[in-house]
Amino acid sequence: MTALIYSWLFSLLAPLGIVFGVSLFLGFRGYKQQKNERYSVLTMFPQELYDGKDPMRVSARLFLYVYALVDAIAAAYPLFIGTLPQGLIPLGIVYLGFIILRDVTLVAITHVPAYEFKPHLLSFTCFGGFGVMGMVLSCILFANQMAFHQTLAITFMVLSGIVGIAEFALLANPRLGHWTKLNATVDAEGNVDTSRPKPFVLAFTEWLLIFLALAGTLITVLGGALLGLASM
Numbered sequence: 001m002t003a004l005i006y007s008w009l010f011s012l013l014a015p016l017g018i019v020f021g022v023s024l025f026l027g028f029r030g031y032k033q034q035k036n037e038r039y040s041v042l043t044m045f046p047q048e049l050y051d052g053k054d055p056m057r058v059s060a061r062l063f064l065y066v067y068a069l070v071d072a073i074a075a076a077y078p079l080f081i082g083t084l085p086q087g088l089i090p091l092g093i094v095y096l097g098f099i100i101l102r103d104v105t106l107v108a109i110t111h112v113p114a115y116e117f118k119p120h121l122l123s124f125t126c127f128g129g130f131g132v133m134g135m136v137l138s139c140i141l142f143a144n145q146m147a148f149h150q151t152l153a154i155t156f157m158v159l160s161g162i163v164g165i166a167e168f169a170l171l172a173n174p175r176l177g178h179w180t181k182l183n184a185t186v187d188a189e190g191n192v193d194t195s196r197p198k199p200f201v202l203a204f205t206e207w208l209l210i211f212l213a214l215a216g217t218l219i220t221v222l223g224g225a226l227l228g229l230a231s232m
């Protein structure tokens with residue numbers, strides 16, 4: 001059983017990070033080839049990275065879809081492998097539901113451009129909100145497994161809490177209310193040139209939430225596996 005747990009863990013967490021990294025690598029390379037400039041996570045939206053007909057950027061989007069699928073499967077790992085205590089299975093299912101919704105809205109923010117204000121902001125808010133709720137459930141799951149290994153449970157509960165608080169803080173950032181504000185300069189002839197500030201708050205926040213979502217999954221799945229082993 002222990003070998004099975006470790007094999008499942010490795011087969012999920014390793015591909016999760018690798019697929020995400022490949023998606024970014026192909027997206028960055030494809031963007032540079034197509035636009036002849038570097039992509040910046042500080043000023044550009046995820047949608048701008050994946051929106052293009054360049055073969056590399058199309059491949060990057062496909063890898064993003066695979067990442068979202070593997071992320072959802074990883075969230076279901078404790079349910080599949082049977083390491084979650086029987087009494088916590090309902091909470092585990094709710095957690096899985098939030099993660100699936102988070103992955104769906106992750107894909108949504110890479111499809112809907114920012115100039116479509118309402119659908120894009122709705123996707124962004126849902127993506128961050130589902131991430132926060134997922135981390136709340138993660139904390140509750142770890143809090144209810146302290147009997148198996150108190151130190152492990154507290155450690156991963158705190159880590160999940162940090163991720164959840166960070167996600168909530170990003171969503172509550174008052175600067176998001178002014179995300180459309182641009183830098184403006186006037187040249188000697190009176191021409192006005194506008195540019196995005198660095199960081200461009202909404203775009204950079206979306207990237208931060210994406211990285212926090214990955215961290216949240218890694219923490220929850222790894223912690224769940226280790227606690228499952230401790231309970232045997």
